[in-house]
Amino acid sequence: MTANTAALGSTDANAEMSRREFLNYAWLATLGILTIEMSAVTLMFAMPRLGPGEFGGPVPIGSVDGLTMDTKASPTAFNRSKFWWVNTDAGALAIYKVCTHLGCIYDWKPAENKYICPCHGSQFERDGKFIQGPAPRDLDRFVIRALDSAGNEVARTNEAGEPLQIPAGSTIVVETGLRIHGQPKA
Amino acid sequence: MLGSGLIRDFRGAVANEVQRLRAHDWGKVVADGTDHVVRGIMAGLSARELRAILRGDVPTEKPNPRYKAQVRSFVLHLRPKYYQRASTWFTHTWRLGWFSVFFFVVETITGIILMIPYAPTPERAYGDMLYILGNIPFGLFMRDLHRLGAEGMVAVVILHMARVYFTASYKGNRSFTWFTGVILLLVTLVLSFSGYLLPWDQLAYWAVTIGTSMAEAAPVFGNEVNLLLRGGIDIWAGGLLRFYLLHIFLMPLLAIIFISVHYYKVAREHFISLPASVEEGNLPPEQKRHAEERIDLIPNLLIHEVMLASVATFLMILAVATFYHAPLEAHADPQATPLHTEAPWYFLWLQGMLKLGDKSLMGVVLPTIIFGVLFVVPWLDRNPHRLARKRPAAIAIGVIFTIVMVILTYMGTPGYGIETPPAQDILSHLVPATHPGPVKELPWEQVEAGPVGEDGLPGRKTYFVSYPPEWVDAPAYQDAEAYEFVTTVEEGPEDNEWHRLLKEFKAEVENHPKLLAPIDNQEALAKVTVEHYHPNLKWVEFTITWDEFAIDPKTKAVIMDGDRPVLKRDLKASSQPSDPGQVPDVQRSFIALHRDSNYHH
Ligand code: HEM
Ligand code: FES
Numbered sequence: 001m002t003a004n005t006a007a008l009g010s011t012d013a014n015a016e017m018s019r020r021e022f023l024n025y026a027w028l029a030t031l032g033i034l035t036i037e038m039s040a041v042t043l044m045f046a047m048p049r050l051g052p053g054e055f056g057g058p059v060p061i062g063s064v065d066g067l068t069m070d071t072k073a074s075p076t077a078f079n080r081s082k083f084w085w086v087n088t089d090a091g092a093l094a095i096y097k098v099c100t101h102l103g104c105i106y107d108w109k110p111a112e113n114k115y116i117c118p119c120h121g122s123q124f125e126r127d128g129k130f131i132q133g134p135a136p137r138d139l140d141r142f143v144i145r146a147l148d149s150a151g152n153e154v155a156r157t158n159e160a161g162e163p164l165q166i167p168a169g170s171t172i173v174v175e176t177g178l179r180i181h182g183q184p185k186a
Numbered sequence: 187m188l189g190s191g192l193i194r195d196f197r198g199a200v201a202n203e204v205q206r207l208r209a210h211d212w213g214k215v216v217a218d219g220t221d222h223v224v225r226g227i228m229a230g231l232s233a234r235e236l237r238a239i240l241r242g243d244v245p246t247e248k249p250n251p252r253y254k255a256q257v258r259s260f261v262l263h264l265r266p267k268y269y270q271r272a273s274t275w276f277t278h279t280w281r282l283g284w285f286s287v288f289f290f291v292v293e294t295i296t297g298i299i300l301m302i303p304y305a306p307t308p309e310r311a312y313g314d315m316l317y318i319l320g321n322i323p324f325g326l327f328m329r330d331l332h333r334l335g336a337e338g339m340v341a342v343v344i345l346h347m348a349r350v351y352f353t354a355s356y357k358g359n360r361s362f363t364w365f366t367g368v369i370l371l372l373v374t375l376v377l378s379f380s381g382y383l384l385p386w387d388q389l390a391y392w393a394v395t396i397g398t399s400m401a402e403a404a405p406v407f408g409n410e411v412n413l414l415l416r417g418g419i420d421i422w423a424g425g426l427l428r429f430y431l432l433h434i435f436l437m438p439l440l441a442i443i444f445i446s447v448h449y450y451k452v453a454r455e456h457f458i459s460l461p462a463s464v465e466e467g468n469l470p471p472e473q474k475r476h477a478e479e480r481i482d483l484i485p486n487l488l489i490h491e492v493m494l495a496s497v498a499t500f501l502m503i504l505a506v507a508t509f510y511h512a513p514l515e516a517h518a519d520p521q522a523t524p525l526h527t528e529a530p531w532y533f534l535w536l537q538g539m540l541k542l543g544d545k546s547l548m549g550v551v552l553p554t555i556i557f558g559v560l561f562v563v564p565w566l567d568r569n570p571h572r573l574a575r576k577r578p579a580a581i582a583i584g585v586i587f588t589i590v591m592v593i594l595t596y597m598g599t600p601g602y603g604i605e606t607p608p609a610q611d612i613l614s615h616l617v618p619a620t621h622p623g624p625v626k627e628l629p630w631e632q633v634e635a636g637p638v639g640e641d642g643l644p645g646r647k648t649y650f651v652s653y654p655p656e657w658v659d660a661p662a663y664q665d666a667e668a669y670e671f672v673t674t675v676e677e678g679p680e681d682n683e684w685h686r687l688l689k690e691f692k693a694e695v696e697n698h699p700k701l702l703a704p705i706d707n708q709e710a711l712a713k714v715t716v717e718h719y720h721p722n723l724k725w726v727e728f729t730i731t732w733d734e735f736a737i738d739p740k741t742k743a744v745i746m747d748g749d750r751p752v753l754k755r756d757l758k759a760s761s762q763p764s765d766p767g768q769v770p771d772v773q774r775s776f777i778a779l780h781r782d783s784n785y786h787h
Contacts (some may be wrong), residue, residue, distance in 0.1 A: 042460040046428075048418045056419055079393045080782070099543065103399035104523040106391060113772035118540065119396060119606040136544060186437060 056080060056177045059184050063171050064146065067092075075126065081176055082109065083142055088127050091163030093127045094142040100182060101135040115139070127163070130185045131138045139180025146170035229259035239485040252484040265483050273409035273458035274487060278353065281494060283452070286370075288340035288498060289443060295334040297434065304384070306430035308423050311386035312517045319514065326511075333512035334502055338376045340532045343374045351563070351584050354457040354572035359530035361564035363451040366444055368561045375532060380433035382530055383426060387538045389621075391518035392527040393431070395421055398535075400549040408550075422768045460551030462572035491492050513621050525614045526600035535591050541603050542587050608700045608772035609730040616691065616728055617775040624687055625726060629779050632684035633726060635718035636667045644718045651712035653704065688714065691728070701732040703751070704770040719778075727776040734771065 017025075052057040059081040061067070065166045066086055068076055073093070075084035080175045082097040082105075099117040106117035106124070114131060115124040122133030130138045145165045161180035165173070167185040224233045230691075231239070235246050245252060256262045266289070266501045272278065303322060304314045318325035347367060350356055356364035371403040383394040398421070402412040417424025454456060463469070464477045482485070529537045569577050598605065606614075616625055625633075636647035650657065663669040672688045695701055695712045703711040709731040717725040735744045736752045745752045755770060 037296070043414075046414050046417075048413055048416075048424060101399075102396040102540070102549075103402075104527065105521060106523070109607065111773065116607065118523045118606075119527050121521070121606060134541060134545070164755065 008070060025090050028122070050177075055080070057124065058145075059174045059176050059177075061174060063169070064166050065169065067172065069166075075108050076175075077108070081174065086128075088163050091128060091146060091165040093163050094157075096107075096140040096142060096179060098140075099135060100139060101133070116140050119166060128182060130182070135185070137184045140182050143175040143178040143180065143181045145173045145175060147173060152163050190608065197377065204574075205693055227619060229255040229262060229723040238735065240489070242485050242489065247335055254483065254485070255647055262484075264449070264453065268482045269478040269487065270460060270477070270482050271479045274458050274481065275461060278461045279333075279458060280345070280349055282349055284491065285338060285342045285347055285496070285498070286339060286448075288443065288495060288519045289335050290445065292335040292499075292502070293332065294438065296335060297327055299328055301434060306426050307310055308386065308426060309597075311384065311426060313512055315387075321584075330506040330512050331502060334506060336381060337531075338502070340374055340378050341369055343739055344532070345643075347371060347772075348584075348588070348604060352574070352581065353459065354462060354577060354580070355562045357567070357570070357572060360451070360456050360459065361561070363448060363456065363534065364560060364564050365743060366448040366451065368557065369450060370441070370444050370722070371560075372557065373437055373444060377433065377437040377441060378532065379530065380429045380437060383421070383429040384433065385514055386518045387513075387515040388518055388524050389515050389527065390515065390521050391421065391520065393529055396527060396529070397533070400540075400545065404550045405546060410690050422520070452483060460573075462574070466571065466573050486557055505513040507518050515621055525606065525610065526620075528600050529598065531595070532642040534596075536598065538594035538596070538598030538602075541597055561641050584738045607773070608693075608698050609732060609771070612694050612698070613693070613728055613730065613773060617777045623636075623778050628684050628687065628779075629777060630724070633724055635716040644720070646715065648716045649714040649716070650687055650689055650710050651714060653710040653713070654703070654707040695730060695732075700734055701730065702734060702753075704731055704733050705729050708769065722781040724779045725776060727774060728780060729772065729774045731770050748770035 001068070002029045016017050040109075056085055061078065061081075067087075069087050071089050073087075075086040075135050077084055077097070078084055078094075079097075084093075084095045084097060086095055087112065097105055099119065099122055101120055101122050104119035106115045106122070108114075108127075109116050112123075114126065115128075117123070117133065117135070120134050122135035123131040124135075125131055126137050128139030141157070141161040142157065143157040143161075144155075144164050144166075146164070148154050148170055149165075154167050155164055157180070159180070162180075204295050221232055224236070225231065231251055232246070235251055238244070239252070242470050253267055254371075256265065256267050271435060300318065303318055303325075305311065315329075318329055322328075350364065350367065362470070379394075379397065383390045398415045400414050401415060402408045404411060414421070415428065459465070460478070464474065469477065528534075534554060536549065539552060542548055567580055568576075569580065571577055574581050615623070617623055634647060636645040638645045647668055647670065649670045649672055650663070653671065656662055663671075665728050672692050672694065674689070691712060691714075701711065710729075711732060712728075712730050714729070715727050717727075719725045734754045736754045736757045737743070738745050745757075
């Protein structure tokens with residue numbers, strides 16, 4: 001075996017790198033780096049970028065006087081911007097209309113007084129609290145900002161996403177890019 | 187003078203030439219020429235040789251021109267020259283690998299044709315589908331073939347894997363073949379699933395939304411993968427284009443590459459395994475020799491494959507021409523999810539697992555483990571034996587795995603383990619959001635709406651399906667053209683499909699334990715109104731109005747007030763003063779029937 005190999009050539013494992021070998025490694029390396037670069041560029045091409053005005057940005061919904069502030073009424077749907085406007089005793093919520101399970105649009109069922117998802121039947125209370133089903137957490141909420149007539153922010157949903165008391169007469173902007181995950185179910 | 191001499195010479199020359207041509211063997215010239223052309227096209231096989239092949243005769247020339255053709259022809263060189271007889275036994279392979287290729291070819295051909303009138307944009311995709319189905323000759327046929335082929339391919343690839351597993355044909359140096367096979371299984375699944383979105387109907391849209399949401403549950407990069415697949419926060423133009431590109435370009439390319447690698451291993455290196463009974467069993471030497479004999483690809487096997495292709499194509503066409511139709515539902519609507527979105531059947535097991543637990547674990551981690559284990563099966567199974575009785579553990583694991591998959595698939599069906607409000611559930615069977623449903627399939631005339639009124643108002647008829655008994659005699663409802671009471675009488679002489687459907691509806695609401703007839707008898711528990719809205723359009727509305735006992739969400743027991751069960755409406759009246767309260771619950775569904783939309787067969 002060894003005799004045979006020796007007869008075929010003298011490349012052994014500890015041979016020093018020749019100039020030619022080095023150059024060929026360099027050629028291969030350029031192609032390898034090119035492949036990595038092209039993959040990165042492809043990824044950049046494919047990664048969606050969200051522009052202003054698309055869902056994912058601030059959505060002004062007008063003066064608070066035009067919104068239901070009734071704390072028992074059915075939630076108001078904002079379909080294009082994908083949230084429910086809900087007022088509770090503790091304050092207002094903008095609840096993301098997409099189920100926290102696998103992304104279906106759930107409905108408000110007035111007869112049941114809760115949200116029910118048509119896909120796998122997750123159920124949530126009016127303020128988004130998980131009731132039952134496969135969803136892993138409460139419904140997600142968007143940050144609500146209340147602005148006075150001069151456009152200054154007078155109230156804003158806190159980081160925990162708690163209901164917001166809205167000063168009378170303010171205008172409301174719902175930040176559909178700032179989504180706060182619901183509490184994981186117990 | 188001079189002229190006549192010339193003419194005579196000319197005549198003589200012509201006569202000579204004719205003489206010479208006559209003497210020529212024209213038959214041979216034509217035959218040689220044809221033979222040359224045929225051999226040129228058919229990789230050296232003569233016309234006579236081709237006939238011999240089709241007759242199953244021995245070669246007409248020496249050396250065997252068929253072997254030579256397999257060297258010269260690109261297509262034939264992909265195949266081995268010969269097999270061992272037992273490896274070609276039908277019940278060893280069931281030709282399942284072959285059928286996988288067959289379906290892939292069918293998909294490629296029908297898919298390219300379907301690409302001609304289809305544009306992958308939200309504005310056009312659904313319209314193009316309607317155009318394909320309604321306006322293009324053979325459009326429906328082509329689409330049904332493509333869908334049937336896709337389902338066939340998934341089924342056959344799965345069965346092929348099962349056969350390879352149970353015949354232990356992945357052992358030894360065939361491990362790598364198995365490994366590339368699992369890649370092909372994944373490619374086949376993605377190929378099929380990426381096509382699922384393209385019709386751009388509700389089913390497609392929501393099944394794919396759910397599918398991509400699963401990626402989001404991955405422990406790392408879940409959100410990024412989801413965005414990459416969807417091309418945005420929701421699936422829209424970008425997502426449709428991405429799925430289209432996956433479906434018509436990337437996945438077919440991967441399929442071609444890996445089918446080539448996979449088949450190269452089979453055809454050039456290891457050949458198809460012998461059945462374990464031949465390789466390991468103790469067959470009498472005579473039988474063993476027979477089983478291991480070489481048989482040539484050309485002619486018998488090749489002809490057998492031509493026959494299989496012909497029969498399989500015929501069966502597909504028969505299915506498409508008689509009963510098999512790919513569904514097309516309402517246009518995709520990102521604002522409204524239909525009830526009971528169903529994954530394609532080959533992913534129901536996953537949907538079933540999702541019902542069992544957390545979506546990261548069941549939707550991402552476990553499936554990854556399952557496929558990971560599938561990849562390394564040949565390295566996990568260290569048992570060198572192939573006979574079933576010498577590998578009982580492997581066979582048992584295979585059987586159990588199959589059974590578990592079947593059960594999970596059953597659990598994945600939309601009805602299983604999901605609680606929908608009862609009235610909505612019943613109505614969604616009558617008027618489903620995801621397919622035409624039984625009402626659309628009724629003959630148009632049967633769904634009567636009563637005559638047009640004298641005031642020119644559209645004809646309108648109310649069918650009381652479940653009602654307080656005294657209503658039957660109420661003076662208000664005696665006009666038979668405007669009111670009809672659905673009875674439980676088994677089968678009336680005038681009963682048609684419409685009446686049978688109404689009776690089923692009646693039985694369903696009346697037998698449902700949760701639906702109580704409204705206690706104050708102000709409303710019918712169930713009714714249907716049909717309005718002849720426009721000469722070619724009827725509007726059919728189904729209404730269920732019911733009372734329900736209030737259930738304690740914690741104990742799941744009916745709430746009692748002393749010994750009287752509390753109704754839900756009583757609770758609601760106290761918790762939601764702004765809602766009317768004190769009324770029963772109502773659920774409505776309606777459907778438009780068009781005279782020309784012929785769902786009725
Ligand atoms: C697109 C999918 C596939 C195609 C087109 C394909 C094609 C083929 C063909 C034509 C054969 C020759 C033997 C026969 O017909 O059974 C074969 C053999 C084989 N396939 Fe596949 N296959 C596919 C998927 C798979 C999968 C999913 C697996 C397993 C995970 C697999 C594992 C094997 C193995 C181990 C062999 C050798 C079997 C033997 O020698 O008996 N293949 N395949
Ligand atoms: S997506 Fe809502 S329950 Fe599954």
